[in-house]
Amino acid sequence: MRNGISITLKPGDRRRLKALTRDRNAPQKHVWRAEIVLLSADGIGTNEIMRETGKSKTCVWRWQERFMQEGYDGLLRDKTRPSRIAPLGSQIAARVVTLTQTDPPAELTHWTAALMAKVVGISASSVQRIWRAHGLQPHRVQQFKLSNDPKFTDKLRDVVGLYVDPPAHAIVLSVDEKSQIQALDRTQPGLPMKKGRAGTMTHDYKRHGTTTLFAALDVLEGKVIGRCMQRHRHQEFIRFLNAIAAQVPAGKIVHVILDNYAAHKHPKVRQWLARNSRFIFHFTPTSCSWLNAVEGFFAKLTKRRLKRGVFRSVVDLQAAINRFVAETNNNPKPFTWTANPDKIIAAVRRGHQVLDSIH
16 A cells, blocks of 8 residues: 555444445445445555456545545545536626527527527527526517506406405306307327327318307306307397396396407497396406406316317307306306405506506
8 A cells, every 4th residue: 555545444434334335226436435445444455456446546546545534425425527618707698698688680589599609609508508597588478468448447356356255145247258169170080199199180170160159157156158159249149148147046136247349338238238237247457358257267168178179060069168068067166366456456557667668
């Protein structure tokens, strides 16, 4: 053994090292490091240790020194090596962040990693790491629409009040229509899902007509009144209101939450409303379809029944929609409003302030 190296093992360290060499689940690099230390403690020379472990002289010396300095735990840790490539400076990262928040050159809508790498002179993976570290995602865009309704606050509180604290002995209905539902038939049959492969369907389709679903969601019970009609004019809307009136218990006030579609405010509809005094209309603010609870039912219908559906006629489509409505009514779930209206109002105000400052 070379000068300056003297390993004396305590009984506890020897037991731990021997247990490590016998552990079949231990990494092999830990095993041969422990063997080097055990052989060194037994007074075996460097050349013999090299033959028994199959390691080089510098490797044996390295782990002898590591054990003398750090003990048993030092054998289980690999020291980090400096990267062969110098790290990017903070100035390059700042430049990437600044450029990302500006318009790209030429006729492009957003930056790509390859384009940014070419402009800055670094690799695309480095650009992606910088974007990830700063939370930038130029390939994504979120859609929004702020309401310009001058009575936004009053209408919001009115509708949310019906959701949170509905009037006693009254019914609250969220009403809307889902128009232009297409009866789409695929040009070829799809393949079923199997292990390692998603289900398939053709990208092209055959159109067999459209239908419109008028729906009224009972906020308290979660049941839906639905009617499929050919069009979505005020005439069809009045027919749907008559269908609601026939199903709702007589003598109960009916609060109807609606959006600002022209058919809902047609003079004939207002005349019908004057004749049916127990119906009270509550209009959502403009550009606030998310405030209408029935939109959640439409989203569920689209995702679970229509998006991947195959319909060979409008009759098949209407039958599928009616079955979905019936299944919903067999297991109804009351609508629960959870958002704080004050936070919504504050967010809309902030949005208007940002838009005014930019434009």
